[in-house]
Amino acid sequence: MSNPQISKLTLAAFLFPLALVLFEFAVYLGNDLIQPAMLSVTRDFGVSSSWAPSAMSFYLLGGGCIAWLVGPLSDRIGRKKILLAGALFFTITCLLILLTSNIQSFLGLRFLQGMGLTVISAVGYAAVQENFEERTAIKVMAIMGNMTLFAPLLGPIIGAFMIDYVSWHWGFIGIAVLAVLAWLGLKVAMPNDQTSQLVKRPLNTIWSDFGKVFKNKRFIIMTSALPLACLPIMLWISLSPIMLVEKLGFSSMQYGLAQIPVLGALILGSVILVKVVDKYPLGQTILFGLPTMLIGALIILIGLFIPSYFVWTLIIGMTIMSFGEGICFSVLYRLAMMSSDVSKGTVASAMSMLMMFSYFIVLELSRILFENYALVAFSLCCLVLILLWFTLPLSMLKKVMKERTENGQF
Known part of the structure; x- marks a missing residue:
C-alpha cells in the first residue's frame, strides 16, 4: 500500500518479498513435508491410513474458509498487521499440534494451519501487487514462485527421512522455526501501510464489496x-x-x-x-x-x-x-x-x-x-x-x- 510503487527490482526492494517467500515456503512445507509423514501420524494415533489424505484436504479447506475476512480486514487495518498476525498464528498452531493425542484434534489444527495459505494469497500477494509497478510485480511473483518450488522438491525427501529416523513432531518444529524467522523478516522489511490509503468503510460493508467482485x-x-x-x-x-x-x-x-x-x-x-x-x-x-x-x-x-x-x-x-x-x-x-x-x-x-x-x-x-x-x-x-x-x-x-x-x- 506504499506509494510510489517500486519499478526497479533492487536487493533492498526485494527484502520484503524475500521475507514473504520464507513464510510461504514454511506454509508449503506444512503440506509437502507433512503429507509423506502421515502414515507415521496415523500409526501413532492408532487409526487407519485412509485418514492420511485428510491432512491435505483440511489444510486446503482452512485456507478457503477464512479468506472472506482476512483480505477485507487488511484493507481496513493494514496489510502488515494482518500478515504479521497470520505468521504468528501459524507458528503457534504448528507448536500446538505437538500436543495432540488423537486424529480429530490433529486435523482440527491442520485446518487452522491452512489459514496461513490465505494470509499469503489474500494479504501478502496483494501487498506485492500494490508496492511494485505492474511488470516488476510480475517479476517478483515469478521469482517467489521459483523459490517456493523447493518445498515440493525437499518436502517428500525430508518427510520420508522423518518416517525412517525421527518423529513427525520434528517436522512441525522446523516449520515453526522458519515461520518465526519469516515473521522477523516481515516486521523489519515489509513497507508500512499508509494511513491515508486504508479503507475507512466499516466491516459490515464486506458483503456488499464481495457482491461487487463476484458480479x-x-x-x-x-x-x-x-x-x-x-x-x-x-x-x-x-x-x-x-x-x-x-x-x-x-x-x-x-x-x-x-x-x-x-x-x-x-x-x-x-x-x-x-x-x-x-x-x-x-x-x-x-x-x-x-x-x-x-x-x-x-x-x-x-x-x-x-x-x-x-x-x-x-x-x-x-x-x-x-x-x-x-x-x-x-x-x-x-x-x-x-x-x-x-x-x-x-x-x-x-x-x-x-x-x-x-x-x-x-x-x-x-x-x-x-x-x-x-x-x-x-x-x-x-x-x-x-x-x-x-x-x-x-x-x-x-x-x-x-x-x-x-x-x-x-
Missing part, C-alpha cells in the same frame, strides 16, 4: 483461468507418488529424480518470463504458455496407447506442461487481480476463496477417479482442465489485451 464477469472468468492453468501440476504433486512408485514401480530415488525435470521446467518457465515480460504486450506469454501446456497434455494421453513408453511420455508431457505454466501464471494472476476496482484485499480474498475451493473439489474428485481409473483418469483430467481454459478464459484474455492496446498500455 464482475471479467473477474470470475480471469480468476477461474488460474486453477485451470495450475491444477495439472498440483495433480502431479499429489498423485505422482502413487503413479510412479505404486503403479509404475519406481524406487524412492527414481521418484525423486523424476521430479527434477518437471519442477525444473516450471522454474525455467518463470525465469524466462522474468526475462521477456518487458519485451512483449502483457498477456502474450499466456498465449504461448497455454498451447504449450496443451501439447504436454496430449503427449501424456498418447502415451496411454503405447504402454511401453508411457513413463517417458508422462515425464516429458508433464515437463512441457510445467514450462507452459511457468511462463504464464504470474501474468494471469496480475490480470485477474486487476480485473476489479474494489479494494485489493477484498479482491485477493475473493480470488483465494475461488482458487482454494477449486483446488479442494478438483483434487478430491481426481483422487476418486484415480482410485477407479488410475493413469487414464490422471491423463484425461489434465487434458480436460487445459481444454476448458480455451473456452471463456481465452476469449476474455483476448478482450483484455485488446482494451489494453486501445488504452495505450503495453
Whole structure:
C-alpha cells in the first residue's frame, strides 16, 4: 500500500518479498513435508491410513474458509498487521499440534494451519501487487514462485527421512522455526501501510464489496483461468507418488529424480518470463504458455496407447506442461487481480476463496477417479482442465489485451 510503487527490482526492494517467500515456503512445507509423514501420524494415533489424505484436504479447506475476512480486514487495518498476525498464528498452531493425542484434534489444527495459505494469497500477494509497478510485480511473483518450488522438491525427501529416523513432531518444529524467522523478516522489511490509503468503510460493508467482485464477469472468468492453468501440476504433486512408485514401480530415488525435470521446467518457465515480460504486450506469454501446456497434455494421453513408453511420455508431457505454466501464471494472476476496482484485499480474498475451493473439489474428485481409473483418469483430467481454459478464459484474455492496446498500455 506504499506509494510510489517500486519499478526497479533492487536487493533492498526485494527484502520484503524475500521475507514473504520464507513464510510461504514454511506454509508449503506444512503440506509437502507433512503429507509423506502421515502414515507415521496415523500409526501413532492408532487409526487407519485412509485418514492420511485428510491432512491435505483440511489444510486446503482452512485456507478457503477464512479468506472472506482476512483480505477485507487488511484493507481496513493494514496489510502488515494482518500478515504479521497470520505468521504468528501459524507458528503457534504448528507448536500446538505437538500436543495432540488423537486424529480429530490433529486435523482440527491442520485446518487452522491452512489459514496461513490465505494470509499469503489474500494479504501478502496483494501487498506485492500494490508496492511494485505492474511488470516488476510480475517479476517478483515469478521469482517467489521459483523459490517456493523447493518445498515440493525437499518436502517428500525430508518427510520420508522423518518416517525412517525421527518423529513427525520434528517436522512441525522446523516449520515453526522458519515461520518465526519469516515473521522477523516481515516486521523489519515489509513497507508500512499508509494511513491515508486504508479503507475507512466499516466491516459490515464486506458483503456488499464481495457482491461487487463476484458480479464482475471479467473477474470470475480471469480468476477461474488460474486453477485451470495450475491444477495439472498440483495433480502431479499429489498423485505422482502413487503413479510412479505404486503403479509404475519406481524406487524412492527414481521418484525423486523424476521430479527434477518437471519442477525444473516450471522454474525455467518463470525465469524466462522474468526475462521477456518487458519485451512483449502483457498477456502474450499466456498465449504461448497455454498451447504449450496443451501439447504436454496430449503427449501424456498418447502415451496411454503405447504402454511401453508411457513413463517417458508422462515425464516429458508433464515437463512441457510445467514450462507452459511457468511462463504464464504470474501474468494471469496480475490480470485477474486487476480485473476489479474494489479494494485489493477484498479482491485477493475473493480470488483465494475461488482458487482454494477449486483446488479442494478438483483434487478430491481426481483422487476418486484415480482410485477407479488410475493413469487414464490422471491423463484425461489434465487434458480436460487445459481444454476448458480455451473456452471463456481465452476469449476474455483476448478482450483484455485488446482494451489494453486501445488504452495505450503495453
